[in-house]
Amino acid sequence: MSATATSEATQYLTFELEEETFALDISKVREVLEFSSVTKVPRTPEFMRGVINLRGSVVPVVDLRLKFGMTRTEKTVNTCVIIVEVSFESESMVLGALADSVQEVIELEPEKIEPAPSIGMQLRTDFIKGMGKRDEEFIIILDIDKIFTADELAFAQEASQSAA
């Protein structure tokens, strides 16, 4: 399934989350910002870190580490917000994703990408487009659209239910 999705050589932006390397299709990435301050929206799940001001528009920011079951992202000099464009219920939406540090843009041929093993990843496999291999190191290529599917973001009800 994921093999068909990556049939051409594509550029990826790599970044780190808890010393592990992840990658995103560069066509999904709009820009990378320095992480300064974020305004928390009350009564939302913890992985929704809040909203930031992106040149006049208000953009939600997601803590990928919390989303993937790791610890909360702490602010360091290297912490970045990767602004991505996500298709959400057939509409495009701008989101910010927190990363410990942003590495580089790499090019990967499709044959260097393997489907993710179905067990042992400790991460929902549908979030993963595939495993890229570079210098004997594996990179987890994320499917950003899947991470923010409708039910993943339909936390508002959950949040209010858990509060009740």
Next chain:
Amino acid sequence: MSGEDDGLDAGREAFKEEAAELLTELETSLLELEEHPTDEDLIGRVFRAMHTVKGSGAMFGFDDIAEFTHEVETAFDMVRMGKLAVTKELTNLTLRARDQIRTMIEASEGKATVDHSVSKSIIGSLQLLTKGGSAKAAVQEVEEVSAKKPSKTASADGSHSITYRIRFKPASDLFITGTNPILLLNELRQMGSCMVIAQTDAITRLEEFNPETCATYWDIILTTTHSANAIKDVFIFVDDMCELHVEVVDEEGEYDEDEGYMKLGEILAARGDVKVDELKKLLGKQKKVGEILVDAGIVDSGHIESALAEQQHIKEVREQRQKTADGAASIRVPSERLDKLVDLVGELVTVQARLSQTAAINGEVLLTSIAEEVERLTWELRDGTMSIRMLPIGTTFSKFKRLVRDLSNDLGKEIQMTTDGAETELDKTVIEKLNDPLVHIIRNSIDHGVERPDVREAAGKPRMGTVHLSAGHSGANVLIKIEDDGAGLDKERILKKAIDNGLVAPDAELSEKEIFGMIFAPGFSTAAKVTNVSGRGVGMDVVKKNIDALRGIVEVKSKKGAGTTITLRLPLTLAIIDGLLVKIADEVFVIPLAVVEECVELSKKDIERTHGRHVSNVRGVLIPYIRLREHFLIDAEEPEMEQIVITEVEDKKVGFVVDYVIGEHQTVIKTLGRVFKDIEGVSGATILGDGTVALIMDIPSLVRSVARHEPTVADTVGV
């Protein structure tokens, strides 16, 4: 591919837009025409609208539309020429034709399909009408015409205005009959733009003066759409006691408008006040004509004044016409461009706030003065931009005329719609979003509110029911009222239904307001059976939701047997509000200033005194409060002295406890996007002077949410 195609496409787009407007105009005029079937002005408007649709339709390749419209136009051409009378049948057909034209335009976009048999049937019926095939129509016509003002002959009223020169010279014994000439003159004033000059040259010296005789006469310059006969009718009762001259001096379209009106001398000569040769003789002298004439004793200054007034009047009338023609020259701008402009202004407001803040911290005089200048310009720009988006609500109102007419016909009821305050201006987006709620409210009024004619008569009310739509400003809000004189809401029935549906406990004691509020609950309907108009209980739910989304408030007042009034209170604009900045720990929030009543202090002692209950005694009134720190789960120590911001929503006062009130803030509203669309208590966000984001609190939703979570809150307090 080619530029020509683009040009044609743009033309087609423009035609569609224009046609949409023309069709609206057509509908409005037709509905008015139904009430005033002899009004030539309206017939002209209907004809012109159709003619334009036909013409530009053919130009941009909408041949089917042009062809169809032509048939309808033919009928109205006959009406215009007085060969065919306006009947209900005709207006019905024309309204159907109008809908068909709209469908045809939509079909060209692929939005709908055209049922050509409908076109054929409309044209067929129209042709039958124009050939006088419908005897019924003819009879009806006679009745309708005679029912209307009989004095108003069809040929009398033109759509264009004419200026008359009237000399009213009453006989000297006019007063003896008890006639007051002033009343006659006032009547003339009501007919149009009017200038009256009293001529006093016949008044004798004081010792010879008899106060019982009338020695004054009047020159009147009147611009009106009425005919000369209508003017003579004014003087009908003094006909044999006066000299009356009515002459047309200026007619719209008759003269070349660029040419000035007659010179003073020409006017006097035309009136016969001076002779042309006498005038010519005197013109050699280099004085103003008026002065020369007075000096020469040919005419007295009264006449000169009168002639000058005529000159002035005509000048003004012509200028006015010119202005009306210029006024129509507006520019059509796509609304996206306007939205973009508003966005940019919003950003500018944010940047300006940052600039002012930086200047204030910096303290440099030059920078401060620049910042102040930028602030002033920004506000002007903001107000200007907002006003561009304002539209009168009238267009929406006239849409409902059709709805009322068709629905009441379908239901066999007699209902008229009256409107008030159609010129009230509202933000474009608000008007667009107002459409659905108003449709539901009016449908409800017609279906459930206003009774059948026989029922109304039995109840001692006029057969004809009324739905009154009105709009007006009230502070920073716009009030829209929908009143009907129908049966009113049945409190007991609503309560019973609410108890049956499990919406309220059987033993609950509710105020009238709370009971009426029930009608907005989803799926709530007291209608015994579901009709195609209403009864499914969806409508009022939609009303509430849409009005909430506009940050508005719905109020219901009703008296059984006398009618129902629904009031919508809406903010003027959606883009910028006045807000109150408050701080809790490190977080800054905005409370809409519109709901804020006052701010009071809350000390730890006060809290102890009420044993941790969330109520505060403000000048003898007990006000419950919500600790935002707890509700928003903000984890930080509260300060010694907190502040309560007291708000009033839906007549209930609720306080919100915050750490610190910062002050007022012009809040540019940004949406939080789809991710946060279901968050309770937050309606949006704004960007502060330092570039950070602050959330805007949605006070009504916050109150509801807290009320629902109340036990939980109490538990945490108890722990």
